[in-house]
Amino acid sequence: MPNIDDYIFQLDVDKGEHIIATYYLESKDFLAAAKAIAIGQSIGNPDVRTQRDSPQIMRDHLAKILDLRISLTSKQKGFLKIAFPIINFNIEEDGVTQILCMLMGGQMDIDIINHCVLKGVEFPKKVLDNFKGPKFGMENIMRRAKAIDRPFLGGIIKPKTGITISQLKEMVKELLEGGVDFIKEDEILGNPAFCPFEERVRVVSEMVNDFSREVGREIFYTPCINSDYPYFLERAKFADSCGVRAVHLNFWAGFPAYKALRDLDMKNAAIFFQKSGDKVITGVN
Template structure:
């Protein structure tokens, strides 16, 4: 029978094999005590299996709060469990409850992190996944558009009037930008109601398309209660837009899948809140597992942070996240990795060197808005930096060749 496997990195004061058995019981047919209804026949079909236990290092103190008993050591290791499809079917919320539910509450563990999920082809083929993905996103902008797509975020994040926002959008499209997005903090503010903002921005973008043939993509943040999200979605469609942004953690899998299933707009998935799920090394979920669930839900574009970012995440973690989005899943398109967080042209060269791909949506807020040459200089500098990256130039060589890149190095390079 087809099964889904999940691998966890755990810490426990008990023998790993015993702890693994507790995990399997709690997340399938068992409970804290033997019950008459859990027959051998039932367990054969529905009980979780312990597939593998690998002992690693030990620790002398618990990583997370634990029961107050005098344990001398805490065992760390990897545990792989598996479940039959019969337990949850193509139901993402129940799948998540199975993979990441009460496991984190179990007193037997002082650390537990979901490392990865193995989803067989027969399971992923039950989902449509992203409708547009990488090539589809580019095609919505222009037949000539190809990654890396260069984008930005409206800054200041909140507080701008609709008129001010539209004026910034006008300057950005004239500078040659491919993509613009609301900040995740901007929904329908008192001085920038959603419907009015969409209409004003799309007036600018539609006029630019009539003039040039290029339809710059704007990701409007539709995150809200479900009924409002659907209304916001329709507002974008009726105005001629091509992209809806959703804060994934805030909206949830069911809402995101409902929106993605409509299929008229590409879905820009913002991962704000993800640090709560990942930042501790022995708690939460890795991005590798996280992105698979959102791709099943239909997210086309997925934030992965960026090289030398302004947050806590290491470059190695960012690179792994990029590779995860691009890793094939049967019947499911890759998600377009969205690089952001303190990005300017200087990181483009290292990003390409470390990944050897240009399949990116490369977002720079301050890196464009604060460029000494203004918005036009900021967009030009990032485009030229990516040209330099692909042709094998160093940042110093790119700065020597391109004045806009040199200005960016002088403005942003020294602070990095």
């Protein structure tokens, strides 16, 4: 049986064919922990090799530790780079879900790892090309709002829930007259009975679009579409059809939801990413 150490340590890989992750790792046995991540997140069990762990599987499918074996033996904490072969998945369909699963999967649960945080990722062009990126971008948005020589001014609807559509209209009116470019509904406002999504978006977008025409600059009313599959997509389509300029989705919808939303390729609406709660992932404010 081939020795995995002959394959797992490489100082260099083809950057066009690998996703390269940088971890900060703490372990009493740094070397074993590093191997556990690279093996466990690609071909198999960290410690047990099977008769089918062939040289070809190790060469082509095993994730590689971008360091010398000897550099890891005396460490107990530090940075670690691991290269994951993109041949292991289907970039378009497996997508964000599999990328996250490869980068931040089972290694988190392994006993010998005391602490492991993903600090950075380099994606090859082949992967990046599969993601559309922002459709408009801030420069386009600020130009449309005529916020050229001044700040792009945003206002958030408060109270964020409990308001009726007529109260919402009053607040939007005040915001518009106050000169905002961006009106955000907060992440708590889904589709409650007292302020239904479709009705409020129809009413508010009409009001905002009328005002926009009057003043000759676009105003980015951003309804919250935060909800489960397939509702957030339906809400996005509806909002876009009303001519709203952005929609707001919180990260608890799941990261793959952003790809599905971007793939809608909405005509008018930009996507506002809301991070409420992401501290569970990042550990920082």
